[in-house]
Amino acid sequence: xxxxxxxxxxxxxxxxxxxxxxERGHSVTALIRDPAKLTIRHPNLNAxxxxxxxxxxxxxxxxxxxxxISAYNPGWKNPNIYQEIxxxxxxxxxxxxxxxxxxxxxxGGAGSLNVTPGRSLIESGQIPASLLPGVxxxxxxxxxxxxPEKKLDWVFFSPSAELFxxxxxxxxxxxKDDLIVDGQGQSRISVQDYAAAMIDEMEHPAHHxxxxxxxx
Numbered sequence: 001x002x003x004x005x006x007x008x009x010x011x012x013x014x015x016x017x018x019x020x021x022x023e024r025g026h027s028v029t030a031l032i033r034d035p036a037k038l039t040i041r042h043p044n045l046n047a048x049x050x051x052x053x054x055x056x057x058x059x060x061x062x063x064x065x066x067x068x069i070s071a072y073n074p075g076w077k078n079p080n081i082y083q084e085i086x087x088x089x090x091x092x093x094x095x096x097x098x099x100x101x102x103x104x105x106x107x108g109g110a111g112s113l114n115v116t117p118g119r120s121l122i123e124s125g126q127i128p129a130s131l132l133p134g135v136x137x138x139x140x141x142x143x144x145x146x147x148p149e150k151k152l153d154w155v156f157f158s159p160s161a162e163l164f165x166x167x168x169x170x171x172x173x174x175x176k177d178d179l180i181v182d183g184q185g186q187s188r189i190s191v192q193d194y195a196a197a198m199i200d201e202m203e204h205p206a207h208h209x210x211x212x213x214x215x216x
Contacts, residue, residue, distance in 0.1 A: 001025050001026055002026045002027070002066045002202060002203070003029070003066045003067075004026055004027065004029065004067055004068070004202070005031060005058075005061055005062045005065045005067075005068045005069070005101070006018060006028050006029065006031070006068075006069050006070075006071070007030075007031050007058075007069070007071065007072050007092060008052070008071030008072040008073060009028070009038060009040075009071065010030075010032055010037040010039075011071055012165075012191060013071050013107050013159075013163070013191055013194065013195070014071035014107070015039070015040065016191040016192055016195040017071060017107070017194075017195040017198050017199065018040055018045070019040060019195065020168075020192075020195040020196055020198070020199045021069075021202075022042045026044065026199075027044045028042075028044060028045050029046045029047075029048055030046070030047045030048065031048050031050040031058065031061050032047055032048070032049065033049065033051060033052075034049070035047035035048070035049055052072050052088050052091065053084075053087060053088040053091050054091060055090075055091040055094040055095040055098065056095070058091060058094075058095025058098075059094075059095045059098040059099045060099075062095060062096055062099035063100065065099065065101050066103070067101065067103040067104070067105060068092070068096045068101050068103070068104045068105070069104075069107075069198070069202070070092050070104065070105070070106050070107065071107040072085070072088055072092065072107075074088070076130075076131065081133050081134040081137060082133035082134065082136060082137040083137075084137075085138060085140075085141060086137055086140060086141070086144075086145075089106075090145060092104075093145060093149060093152065096152060097152055102152065103153050103154075103202075103205070104152050104155070105155050105157065105198060105201065105202060106141065106142075106155065106156045106157065107157060108138055108142060108156040108157055108159075109134070109135050109138035109139060109159075110158050110160060110161045110163075110179060110187070111135035111139045112138070112143065112211075113177060113178060113179040114177055114178045114179065115178075115179050121161060121179060122135060122136060122139060126161075141156070142156045142211060152209075153205075153209065155201060155207045155208070155209075155210065155212065156210070156211040156212075157197070157198055157201065157211070157212060157214075158211055158213040159194050159214065159215075160179070160180055160187040160188050160189040160213070160214065160215035161179060162187060162188040162189075163188075163190075163194060164190055164191065165190065165191055165192070166190030166192060167190055167192060167193075168192035168193055168195075168196055169192075169193055170196060171216075172189055172197060172214050173214065173215060173216070174197065174212060174213070174214050175213045175214070175215070176210070176211065176212055177211060177213075178213075179213070179215070180214070180215030180216070181215070182215070182216050186216075187215055188216055189214055189215045193214070197214045
């Protein structure tokens, strides 16, 4: 059993990862601004009111944890999503280090993955303009904040281009820096399988200070 500090547990991706972690018997402390937003109830779940943008709060809450998982996202409709992502992740990183937690797993985006050699999904023009600020923010967490980070054993886990609510099949492929596509040229994975892959990585670390991805 792992002791997890979870940031962003109430969101679409976060709630799926939270459910997967609890079903596997792990103990989760969810740092959340409004604990009432958590719809999951479980004896191994402790919801703590807190602010992810405060390194001090993260430090206090993360002490004694085995790993920090962050699915932080201020909301796709938030007009300041880009700025808030890049203002909050330095606090998450700093708080994790100060607490002495060596492992940080970050829910990343697909935008920075390559669709052709040297050309990212962001650069392909396929991402709707309304989503670009958040997608660019996530990509810059990877390029500007995580890649230079040499103390934490971090992972940036990018999903496929299409992340949907479906079934947990356990049947998916893993990759590194290139978008995974199926035989029909689609890049897809259910949020349930994405969550399974994330907890697989937490239980059996296979990636260290790098990005990886999953898809069908």
